[in-house]
Amino acid sequence: MSLTATPPQAPVTQNGISNSLTAGKLPRYASIYVLVGALAASSAVFGLVAVSSGELFNIAGAVFCGVVLYTASIWLISRLVEGSRKAADRFVTALVATAFTIALLPLISVAFTTIVNGLPRFDAAFFTESMRNVVGAGGGALHAIMGTLLITGMAALISVPVGLLTAIYLVEYGRGKLKHGITFFVDVMTGIPSIVAGLFAFALFALVTDDPGVRMGFGGAVALSVLMIPVVVRSSEEMLKLVPNDLREASYALGVPKWLTILKVVLPTSIAGIITGIMIAVARVIGETAPLLIIAGFTTSMNYNLFADRMMTLPVFVYTQYMNQGTDSQAYIDRAWAGALTLILIVALLNVVARIIAKAFSPKTGRR
Amino acid sequence: MTPPEASTITAKQRPGDRIFSTATLVAGVLILVTLAAVAIFLVAQSLPAFTAVADDFKGDAENFWQYVWPLVFGTIWAAALALIMAVPLSIGIALFISHYAPRRLAQGLGYIIDLLAAVPSVVFGLWGITVLAPAVQPFYTTLTEWFGWFPLFAGPVSGTGRTILTVAVVLAVMILPIVTALCREIFLQTPVLHEEAALALGATRWEMIKLAVLPFGRPGIISASMLGLGRALGETMVVAMVLSPSAIISFAVLQSQNPTTIAANIALNFPEAHDIGVNILIATGLMLFTITLAVNMVARYIVERRKEFSGAN
Numbered sequence: 171m172s173l174t175a176t177p178p179q180a181p182v183t184q185n186g187i188s189n190s191l192t193a194g195k196l197p198r199y200a201s202i203y204v205l206v207g208a209l210a211a212s213s214a215v216f217g218l219v220a221v222s223s224g225e226l227f228n229i230a231g232a233v234f235c236g237v238v239l240y241t242a243s244i245w246l247i248s249r250l251v252e253g254s255r256k257a258a259d260r261f262v263t264a265l266v267a268t269a270f271t272i273a274l275l276p277l278i279s280v281a282f283t284t285i286v287n288g289l290p291r292f293d294a295a296f297f298t299e300s301m302r303n304v305v306g307a308g309g310g311a312l313h314a315i316m317g318t319l320l321i322t323g324m325a326a327l328i329s330v331p332v333g334l335l336t337a338i339y340l341v342e343y344g345r346g347k348l349k350h351g352i353t354f355f356v357d358v359m360t361g362i363p364s365i366v367a368g369l370f371a372f373a374l375f376a377l378v379t380d381d382p383g384v385r386m387g388f389g390g391a392v393a394l395s396v397l398m399i400p401v402v403v404r405s406s407e408e409m410l411k412l413v414p415n416d417l418r419e420a421s422y423a424l425g426v427p428k429w430l431t432i433l434k435v436v437l438p439t440s441i442a443g444i445i446t447g448i449m450i451a452v453a454r455v456i457g458e459t460a461p462l463l464i465i466a467g468f469t470t471s472m473n474y475n476l477f478a479d480r481m482m483t484l485p486v487f488v489y490t491q492y493m494n495q496g497t498d499s500q501a502y503i504d505r506a507w508a509g510a511l512t513l514i515l516i517v518a519l520l521n522v523v524a525r526i527i528a529k530a531f532s533p534k535t536g537r538r
Numbered sequence: 539m540t541p542p543e544a545s546t547i548t549a550k551q552r553p554g555d556r557i558f559s560t561a562t563l564v565a566g567v568l569i570l571v572t573l574a575a576v577a578i579f580l581v582a583q584s585l586p587a588f589t590a591v592a593d594d595f596k597g598d599a600e601n602f603w604q605y606v607w608p609l610v611f612g613t614i615w616a617a618a619l620a621l622i623m624a625v626p627l628s629i630g631i632a633l634f635i636s637h638y639a640p641r642r643l644a645q646g647l648g649y650i651i652d653l654l655a656a657v658p659s660v661v662f663g664l665w666g667i668t669v670l671a672p673a674v675q676p677f678y679t680t681l682t683e684w685f686g687w688f689p690l691f692a693g694p695v696s697g698t699g700r701t702i703l704t705v706a707v708v709l710a711v712m713i714l715p716i717v718t719a720l721c722r723e724i725f726l727q728t729p730v731l732h733e734e735a736a737l738a739l740g741a742t743r744w745e746m747i748k749l750a751v752l753p754f755g756r757p758g759i760i761s762a763s764m765l766g767l768g769r770a771l772g773e774t775m776v777v778a779m780v781l782s783p784s785a786i787i788s789f790a791v792l793q794s795q796n797p798t799t800i801a802a803n804i805a806l807n808f809p810e811a812h813d814i815g816v817n818i819l820i821a822t823g824l825m826l827f828t829i830t831l832a833v834n835m836v837a838r839y840i841v842e843r844r845k846e847f848s849g850a851n
Contacts, residue, residue: 339562
């Protein structure tokens with residue numbers, strides 16, 4: 171079937187002389203023709219199977235076989251017309267494009283299922299009620315959303331000053347072994363598993379409060395800070411490095427002290443990038459489940475006090491709703507998906523706003 | 539760009555300068571202190587676990603090492619499976635973005651892959667359990683029927699699809715963005731002169747990549763994989779939600795009995811744990827911390843050594 175796309179071997183120009191520049195090459199759009207041909211062939215086969223067996227048409231199977239057929243046939247055609255080196259090139263091109271498409275599948279699937287499953291309970295009650303005394307259907311995630319905002323806000327309040335000051339130290343002041351050590355360990359800190367951060371916060375507060383079953387929102391904020399600080403340091407450091415040295419030198423030449431130069435020249439120049447980095451860091455920790463499960467625990471009631479008692483958060487809400495389903499399991503599953511949808515929307519919103527800030531306020535020397 | 543070099547002329551030390559520079563120094567040192575504190579507090583809280591007696595452990599374990607060994611195995615096994623799937627795919631995607639896609643699209647395509655990193659892990663857990671596991675179950679059945687003689691795919695197949703292979707697929711999806719992003723950065727840093735030299739000698743695009751890009755990026759690919767491995771080792775929620783755990787050591791990836799991971803075991807048991815049970819779980823957390831720390835330090839060391847030409851950080 172795909173052989174119909176095979177072109178004449180050497181295109182002949184008007185005066186009958188074969189063009190040596192295009193001889194032995196496939197025409198420009200050959201790969202697209204072959205792809206369409208392969209997909210058509212495979213869907214025809216799958217269509218026949220579907221009709222004869224009376225089952226539903228298997229889209230995934232058809233596309234998969236079509237792509238495999240395409241990869242094989244483009245290699246074969248190219249091998250016949252263009253030789254083995256070109257054939258290998260086309261084969262790898264097909265593979266690489268397929269790899270990218272494969273990566274898109276889970277993304278599309280996750281977005282699609284979350285929206286479809288999340289919408290049934292994505293209503294006013296979900297955002298205005300807690301789960302207190304709710305068994306079965308009804309109830310909402312207000313307590314969880316509140317807890318997420320409080321804990322993440324507190325984490326940001328701890329991480330931003332520490333992270334930003336560290337970045338300033340690394341770029342403006344630091345030198346020698348200490349600078350190298352801090353850079354290295356900030357990188358290592360990026361790799362701390364989130365659950366270990368939760369255990370650390372638990373161990374810390376269990377010793378401090380002398381309560382072996384300690385649960386509090388502030389501990390969750392500390393755990394999230396451990397995860398957030400390295401991200402803030404890395405992104406702020408990158409942004410501070412982008413500030414041209416000319417600006418600093420101009421400021422020194424005017425007799426401005428170093429700390430004022432940093433505060434009034436360096437920071438304002440890079441502030442857009444720094445805010446973007448901070449928002450992306452917030453977006454990263456807001457979806458963390460494991461540390462909050464350990465140290466903030468779960469509850470069904472509102473709790474505005476970060477320093478006492480269990481505090482529900484949105485990711486933990488999703489987790490507990492799914493894992494501890496009651497008799498009316500559909501209601502729990504619906505709430506879990508609605509929570510997941512809310513979480514994804516918050517993360518997406520943070521990311522979009524961060525990109526807009528980066529685009530709108532970035533200095534002219536920025537990367538983009 | 540580097541910060542202004544220290545000159546021989548010393549500026550007048552103003553109080554503002556001293557306060558500000560000290561504050562930044564304190565913040566920097568605080569990070570080192572935090573990392574040390576993580577280690578110290580974990581060790582302090584896990585000491586009782588090492589002397590715990592058989593009754594304190596869930597299951598048949600008689601001492602801590604017997605308890606933790608299947609978990610360590612599960613952690614490494616799941617992460618290794620995820621890595622085997624994720625790394626070739628990531629290299630392919632990174633090459634696609636850096637060398638195949640049109641220049642104008644490349645940035646946008648990279649951003650799409652980064653979106654995967656923005657999905658919270660608990661959502662991936664829900665997705666794995668509701669969408670992926672039922673979808674791959676028929677495939678698993680076929681796999682055991684045809685390739686059951688191969689020890690990895692030995693039957694009996696799980697009826698729910700909630701096996702360690704499903705977990706590994708989700709983990710692979712989760713570490714894909716970071717490995718891709720790092721590989722992409724490295725591939726983009728290949729000296730253009732090397733690429734052009736290869737092309738000028740008549741190499742096709744693939745030969746150019748084989749000759750110039752991949753040899754240049756090899757240390758970067760290795761360290762990116764190790765950072766991905768670090769992520770996969772510590773990932774909690776997906777494993778906790780998708781697997782029904784059992785304390786076994788088994789390489790079979792399609793059966794309903796699967797080894798679980800340290801992180802998932804902590805997440806599942808911590809809310810109900812008390813007394814020495816808490817210490818035991820923290821001690822397993824300490825093991826996880828040690829493993830990931832070692833993996834990450836090796837990865838960072840490789841990056842550090844090749845810093846002059848690899849931009850992997």
